Amino acid sequence: MTTLTIPLTREKLVRYAGASGDFNPIHYSDHFARKLGQESVIGHGMLTMGLAMRLVTDFAAPEKVRSCRFRFKRPVPVPDDAEGAALHLELEASDPDDMGVITCSLTARVGDDVVGSGKAEVVA
């Protein structure tokens, strides 16, 4: 198993919004997030997925990724402070199958909560 812990800060949300073009106000406005029932601004699910996929592209080169999927299980509130939310990411790789494809299982946690999970298929 390989792991990576990222302090998910408001700054990272800002950069990701600009880079991805996702300007949903729930990712930058506490007022808007609270109106929608969140305690505060939440992180982009796609940012969690992109960060989890860093484990995959470090494990097998980026061009070896044939497919990937990720489920956004729980919102990730991101406090407006220096530490942000401690996003803990894990990868477990299978053995190659008969076609030489390795399945990477991905889990994203904040504290005890699984906030997301997914899989990626990479060629050996």
Next chain:
Amino acid sequence: MLVAMPISTEHVGRRYLAEPITVTAQKIQEFADALGDPNPAYRGPDAIAPPTFAITLASFEAVLDDPELELALARTIHMDQSFEHARPLRAGDVVVPVASIEKVRSRGATDMITVAITLDTVDGEHVATATANLFHSREEDA
């Protein structure tokens, strides 16, 4: 006379063709920087893109903005996302995003909508497909 109907299985198969978009080294680097990923493959004039970069070209906004469907971003939750890649996107690719509504499952005031977006180059080479499952809640009647 067209009567707007909220999204239903009648809309499965509806497609939205977008203008061709050019993938640039600058945008790839910006995205890699946003992920904090220092991998040199994502930098320089021949940069390839990280696997989730396809989302920058495969926004489901066209579906949400379709007035006939009566959807709203504020009432939509992105449940999951998948990508299939024939090869990585790379700087210089000119792709045509085509979004299509694959599935609509409605229950009471909620809809589960599957949107698939194919990214083929203008030369017809298939590069990637991005598929999103969206959970939508209908507007409550006043």
